[in-house]
Amino acid sequence: MLKALIPLAISAALSTSVAAQETSFNHAYQKYKDAVESGQPAGQYAKAAYALGVEKFGKDSVNVANLAINYAGTLGVHSKELREQRSELYQRALSIFANDKETSELAKIDPLFGLAESADGRIDTTDYLEQAIEVASKSKDFKLLADLRVNAAQVLIRRFHFKPHAMTQAREYLDKAESYYQSHVANNTLEYVRINLYQAIVHGARGNKNESIERLTNVIKVFDDNLEFDHLLELQARSMLVELYEQKGDRDSATEHSLAIAKMRPWSDDAEQVPIYRVHPKYPISAARWGKEGWVEMQITIDPAGLVEQVTVLDSDGGSKFEREARKAVEQWRYAPKFENGQPVAATTKVRLDFKLGS
Template identity: 45%
Template sequence: MKRQQLALVIGLSLSTLSTYSLASQATNPQVNFSQAYQTYLTAVEENKNVKQAAELAYTLGSANYGEESDNTANLAINYAKALHSDSSDSEEQRYALYKQAHDILVKNHGNKSVETLDALLGMASNTQSDREAANHLEHMIDIAAEQDNPKLVADMQFEAASLLAQKFTSKKYRKAKGYLEQADKYYQANLHENSVDRIKADFLMASFAEGRKKYNQAIERLNRVVSVFDNNLNFDHSAELSAHSKLIGLYEKQGKSDEATKHCLAIAKMVPWKESQEQKPLYRVNPDYPSHKAKQGRSGSVAMEFEVDTAGFVKNVSILDSDGGVSFEKSAIKAVEQWRYAPKFEKGQPVSATSQVRLDFRVNP
């Protein structure tokens, strides 16, 4: 039986929301700040209407506490975090809120205070300048280094590596890799193998290794993640699912389909087969665009039906419908035959099942 030793929350958030006590003072006949802030905390807990609640708390809090208060700075950070990057909210707006918070905290605590770390990371995350981002992150690490807290330094190095790798990989690859290696070295030497920080570092180290086509190194890291979950938890976790999925792709890139199979089966046990929708491939190869069709500017599409066998391989592909000619069909079949799926499970055993997919070939304008 697996030992329950690990409670994981995978994420790169630098800090949790502050729950500092705030005085209740009316700033509006209809609503006061304390009510607005409580509404914000509830919105965060329920993950509903967070942006609107954060904006109201920030607006009323700024008026309530003044433009130079730590509380105003913290409310600005909360509001900035609520403006998600995948929405229509502008990066400039988030940056301005983090900068406002940083300016306040620097004035109140100094340019090298730990209070400024969240704002520095926020500014680095919301600038298009790789140089500016790198400067903010370096300053963040320098502040941590002055606290006589090696773990904090490693955490800031990991945050910096994560951001640079995600947003400025082409320009700051070496710096990101250096930060990550330093953080990983500390984590391995000082933290238990089950720690969240080590698992996050394993994922990022695997990503760097895969990017350099050092697949064996990436596989070693991800297999360690899988073993941590297998040995310590008796329930499934999204991080374990992600590790299995990445391992399938890595083994297939090396032509080691048999090694990939056990991870297809592991995912199948974790994620029930859904009869109501087509299964998504765990590993896919994009079809080659027939060269003569590309030269002619011809588009096409191919709808196929196939069997996903008990090991997650694609077998017995047949054409349901196609448009554009035989060359599109041949290319589509060749690609799909290399895909891998999680097989269907019935009564605890893998069984073959039928699935379908449609591939569209479109010439970019």
């Protein structure tokens, strides 16, 4: 939703010093655009373009607000320092938009969503999302409003998947968006896919497995019947179905989606298979009591259905209790099997499980 690239008006009448400044800014901004378009890291170029843009356009320019949004979008949210830096940039952009009488109120939506992604807690996140939704409500653009509610639910799901209050709020956003989609959006579109996928996640988090399976089945049907390409949303839906069916004890249905996932993914001879359903090992009580840690390295054979059919311990540290629990857990895992010449085949891979107290 954030505008990655912005149009900038450049004056033709420049002094020599201003022309040099112009060249520096244009170079940095072009490097940023090139990095974005090629999918390469763009942070250093966004930072340079922002700093040079402040000198060129002035700190209160709308162009600077857009450059701040670009720069903030390249920063991660994995540390408090980065979140604070992102928040400062988004707040700067929001303040500029608010004080510029010629800027549409809708311009506030991008920095408000950015602030929601950067906020430390659920309450602040929801407050920023509500502000963005209020802006959209005033525009009377009901499609935009519905889309923003889906995006808001996505933010809450991504950040607070295991918090009941966040899932309740996400469900409210999705229900309101869905009431609009049902009348105005065809049920064979990616918008329809997204809302069913997020509804499935919310229902799954609330323990409604059957409703979640029904929603995910709707997603798969859209791809099977209408969309002639593989998509990350389909991969995510099938992975979730494998886990849900395994939890219900329906291994045949889980196998159907494991095979479908394998067909979606190109395999190379040296690619390690990654489990799509895991069961975590139990920590041996006696080891925990004595503060003992350990690890187990295993070689496993994955059959053509994606089931683990053989586990061989290669090495371990900590004793037989760790080995026993590691084996019991891995035997319940599910994989997308490898394919050769269009057919699923058995394959071997290595797995290491670490037993650490407090993890």
